[in-house]
Amino acid sequence: MRLKQTYSSREVAALTGLTARQLQWWDAHRVMAPAVAPRRTEAGGFTERRYSPVDLLELAVLADLRHRGFSVARLRRLIEALRREFGVRLFEATSGAGDVTLLTDGREIYARTRDGRFFNLLRAPDQPLLEIGEGETLKELNARMRARRRKPAAKKGKGPAKPAAQDRRP
Numbered sequence: 001m002r003l004k005q006t007y008s009s010r011e012v013a014a015l016t017g018l019t020a021r022q023l024q025w026w027d028a029h030r031v032m033a034p035a036v037a038p039r040r041t042e043a044g045g046f047t048e049r050r051y052s053p054v055d056l057l058e059l060a061v062l063a064d065l066r067h068r069g070f071s072v073a074r075l076r077r078l079i080e081a082l083r084r085e086f087g088v089r090l091f092e093a094t095s096g097a098g099d100v101t102l103l104t105d106g107r108e109i110y111a112r113t114r115d116g117r118f119f120n121l122l123r124a125p126d127q128p129l130l131e132i133g134e135g136e137t138l139k140e141l142n143a144r145m146r147a148r149r150r151k152p153a154a155k156k157g158k159g160p161a162k163p164a165a166q167d168r169r170p
């Protein structure tokens with residue numbers, strides 16, 4: 001995938017599986033703001049939200065976690081804990097570019113620092129954990145883009161194809 005300078009909400013939705021409404025809600029509730037916020041035009045409308053490549057990768061991680069069942073409140077806690085406790089963005093913790101690696105067991109999200117300390121980011125991000133064993137059930141988090149899907153062609157005589165059901169929760 002070739003990175004662009006900015007991505008529209010429609011492009012982000014296609015690449016992450018999030019809906020445009022989720023992106024709008026996340027922006028309004030300060031979960032994830034776009035690099036270029038919408039602004040009012042002279043004609044009375046609004047410009048489109050634009051996301052940077054880093055925003056896109058972070059949204060891909062958040063979308064993956066959301067699809068795994070993590071609530072929006074837990075995602076917000078994750079982002080805040082990374083900034084407050086480690087001074088990094090989600091991108092740095094999932095791309096290998098920072099001093100923190102994110103792991104999950106499907107229920108919790110953990111941070112492992114380069115020096116080997118281990119933290120539960122959703123429960124006590126300032127309290128190091130005692131790690132016992134190898135942590136075989138933990139999987140590293142990273143950004144996964146969805147492949148663009150073509151709309152199915154309508155069959156002759158059957159009418160238009162039905163749209164796929166969407167998760168309406170932000």
